[in-house]
Amino acid sequence: MTKYRRADPEISRRKFINVALGTAGAVGGLGLVTALAGVRPPNRITFAKLPAVDGDILVHAEGPNNGLPIKVADLNDKITRAWPQGKDNKGNTVIKKDEPNNLLIIYKFPVAELVAPTDLKGTDQGVVAYSGICQHLGCQVGDNASKPETILCPCHSGAYDPRAGCKVIGGPPPKPLPQLPIKLDGDGVMATAPLEGPYFGLTDSDWKALLEEAKTL
Ligand code: FES
16 A cells, blocks of 8 residues: 555545436436436445445554454554455445545554543544544545654644544644544454544535445445
């Protein structure tokens, strides 16, 4: 994986609208073509692009354990990158890595270090997860070597506090990295809900629509 890169612009709101238009096409001009062909157009959003939802497990997104479930023992106070992995409606296990904005970061801190506005109910024994994509222009965030208690976005020096709900503490990001509520599942980590807000590039209404779409695949 390229360590720092902008999120695929296709993942932006424009793409989501295109997806919606694809669906709308079934009743519009494209629908006419499709009706003539006797088939419904394939839904352009695939399970591997859907966001994390309740029950997804988190798997490594890089390194020697790439694609394997994250174990609590793997975690520490530095960033571990992860993808959500779920089961589609056919029971297939799918890593949701076709959507770059699904990238997550996970930490394990001493419990007492996690403070508001972290959603403590969405943490477990100091394990906390967030979107790994900067809310400014969609770069991957990373550890800050010169100020290790913070997250640094290398593109424009955006900074976040991972012990305090990933609130913005520097630079241009307009809002915190959304938290992914999790719980420990044996020695692994499981999402208990979707991200608590839209990832980079989506409005609140687009995010809600995407979560509705996620229920259908
Ligand atoms: S993309 Fe992160 S600070 Fe600009």
